[in-house]
Amino acid sequence: MATDPIHQFQIAKWIPIEVGGVDLSFTNASAFMVATVAAASAFLFLSTSNRGLVPSRAQSVAEMAYEFIASMLRDSAGNHGMKFFPLVFSLFMFVFVANLLGLVPYFFTVTSQIIVTFALAMLVIGTVIVYGFMKHGLGFLKLFVPSGVPAVVVPLVVAIEIVSFLSRPISLSVRLFANMLAGHITLKVFAGFVTSLSALGAVGVAGSILPLIMTVAITGLEFLVAFLQAYVFAVLTCMYLNDAVHPGH
Amino acid sequence: MFVAPAFAQDAAQPAIGETHSETGIVEEGAHGGIFPPFDSSTYASQVLWLAITFGLFYLFLKRVVLPRIGGTLEVRHDRIASDLDQASRLKEEADAAVAAYEQELAEARRKSAAIAQEARDNAKAQAEADRRAITETLDAKLGEAETRIEEIKRIALADVDNIAEETAAEIVQQLTGNDVSKATVTAAVKAVSQ
Numbered sequence: 178m179a180t181d182p183i184h185q186f187q188i189a190k191w192i193p194i195e196v197g198g199v200d201l202s203f204t205n206a207s208a209f210m211v212a213t214v215a216a217a218s219a220f221l222f223l224s225t226s227n228r229g230l231v232p233s234r235a236q237s238v239a240e241m242a243y244e245f246i247a248s249m250l251r252d253s254a255g256n257h258g259m260k261f262f263p264l265v266f267s268l269f270m271f272v273f274v275a276n277l278l279g280l281v282p283y284f285f286t287v288t289s290q291i292i293v294t295f296a297l298a299m300l301v302i303g304t305v306i307v308y309g310f311m312k313h314g315l316g317f318l319k320l321f322v323p324s325g326v327p328a329v330v331v332p333l334v335v336a337i338e339i340v341s342f343l344s345r346p347i348s349l350s351v352r353l354f355a356n357m358l359a360g361h362i363t364l365k366v367f368a369g370f371v372t373s374l375s376a377l378g379a380v381g382v383a384g385s386i387l388p389l390i391m392t393v394a395i396t397g398l399e400f401l402v403a404f405l406q407a408y409v410f411a412v413l414t415c416m417y418l419n420d421a422v423h424p425g426h
Numbered sequence: 427m428f429v430a431p432a433f434a435q436d437a438a439q440p441a442i443g444e445t446h447s448e449t450g451i452v453e454e455g456a457h458g459g460i461f462p463p464f465d466s467s468t469y470a471s472q473v474l475w476l477a478i479t480f481g482l483f484y485l486f487l488k489r490v491v492l493p494r495i496g497g498t499l500e501v502r503h504d505r506i507a508s509d510l511d512q513a514s515r516l517k518e519e520a521d522a523a524v525a526a527y528e529q530e531l532a533e534a535r536r537k538s539a540a541i542a543q544e545a546r547d548n549a550k551a552q553a554e555a556d557r558r559a560i561t562e563t564l565d566a567k568l569g570e571a572e573t574r575i576e577e578i579k580r581i582a583l584a585d586v587d588n589i590a591e592e593t594a595a596e597i598v599q600q601l602t603g604n605d606v607s608k609a610t611v612t613a614a615v616k617a618v619s620q
Contacts, residue, residue: 186462188472199470206468207475214483221491228498230505236498243495263488270487271480287476290462292469296476358463 182365186289186358206293209278209285217274242270249412254419261418264304268297269411276357276403280396288406289357291350298350301414309421320424349413356406360399367392590615 192203224235232240246266250258272288279286287293309317321338322331370388374381462468595611598604 183462188462188465188468194471200467201471201474203475204468204471206472207479210475210479214479218483218486218491221487221495225491225494225498228494228501230502232498239491240495240499243492243499263484263492266492267480267484267487271483290468290472291464292472293476296473297480300480354463 182362182369185285185361185365188290205285206287206290209275209287210293213271213275213278213287216278217270221270242266246411250415250418253412253415254422257422258415258418261304264300265411265414265418268301268414269407272297272353272410273404273407276407277400279357279361280399280403286357286361288353289361291354294350294354295346297353297410298346301349301417302346305417305421308418309424312421313424317421317424320420345413345417349410349417353406353410356402360395360402364392364395364399367395587612587615 189205190202191205191208194201194203220235221239224233224239227233227236229236243266246269247259247262250262250265254261275287278284279289306317309320313319321335321342323334323338326334367388371385371392374385374388377384591608591611594615595606595608598606598611
């Protein structure tokens with residue numbers, strides 16, 4: 178069943194670990210988290226080790242990513258938001274590199290697991306809530322009461338604001354998860370067409386050209402999606418952090 | 427589509443496995459046919475390892491990488507700013523040098539014009555003086571020559587009277603055979619010539 182499009186999301190235990198009845202095994206997912214972090218760290222570390230005044234190619238890629246995220250955060254959360262820069266940058270790099278690694282055939286996609294994207298989203302929302310209350314106390318709750326709203330509709334608006342706030346971690350995590358999942362399933366299904374059609378002889382080989390072209394095209398699209406979803410995740414993180422920094426709208 | 431090994435596998439986990447084995451999707455050794463991302467038995471391990479790896483990643487970036495990139499960018503920024511400063515300072519210096527040069531050039535031009543003018547005036551005065559000297563010399567010589575001509579003329583005219591008298595006396599003697607007194611001849615000649 179090599180063509181099963183769901184198979185690529187299976188978690189396989191590599192080193193079984195169980196603590197108090199809870200399964201904490203080192204799995205292929207864990208291995209690819211380690212690989213993601215190692216690849217991203219190694220690239221960022223090695224490319225910037227020269228500290229060249231005139232950057233090399235790799236160094237300018239790292240600097241571009243730095244300035245890209247920095248300007249994104251500064252634009253949406255202002256200079257006060259820059260204290261979250263390491264968080265946003267690591268989130269972006271982690272999601273981006275995990276997405277890219279997932280595009281390599283036979284590699285596991287860390288971000289195609291809802292629990293991973295949900296944990297990352299909760300990290301963001303948790304940071305927003307904790308920092309918001311630490312910095313503004315109960316004033317943080319002004320986030321749910323937009324200024325300039327007539328008193329009559331305030332209860333309705335507050336209800337809407339609360340629902341929208343609570344749906345943030347869900348939309349943030351499901352967006353990334355669903356994009357990566359759907360992309361990989363589509364890719365696998367079209368690639369599966371190629372193998373199963375070409376097993377049918379000459380006509381099948383001729384017929385498999387179309388899904389082959391589709392597979393190539395979707396692979397290209399998936400590279401775009403890999404970047405785009407990381408970007409969207411980072412942008413939304415910046416906007417949510419802005420709420421923590423400036424809750425009064 | 428009823429695959430024997432798959433069914434045997436699913437028999438151990440009846441409730442969920444049953445439906446999936448009929449579609450033939452479930453692979454041997456799969457987690458009882460639950461769609462893997464929704465298999466909550468893997469959540470604890472994934473969250474733990476995510477926390478470990480992402481936590482280390484975050485710390486590594488925050489402590490090592492980001493200060494390094496930020497430092498590099500800042501150094502470059504400062505360097506570019508100082509280079510620009512230096513460039514503008516050098517430009518100012520160059521502008522000042524150009525202005526000084528222009529000024530000296532104008533000065534030199536003015537000086538050279540003055541020198542040329544002076545030389546021209548001197549030459550003109552010299553030429554004028556020479557011309558005047560020569561004219562005077564020529565005038566003197568002219569006067570001298572005129573005087574001499576006057577003298578010669580006067581002598582010549584005096585001689586003419588004598589010759590006329592002698593000739594007249596001779597002619598009269600030849601014609602008449604008589605001597606004529608000198609005084610008569612002189613008077614006659616004088617009367618004719620006047």
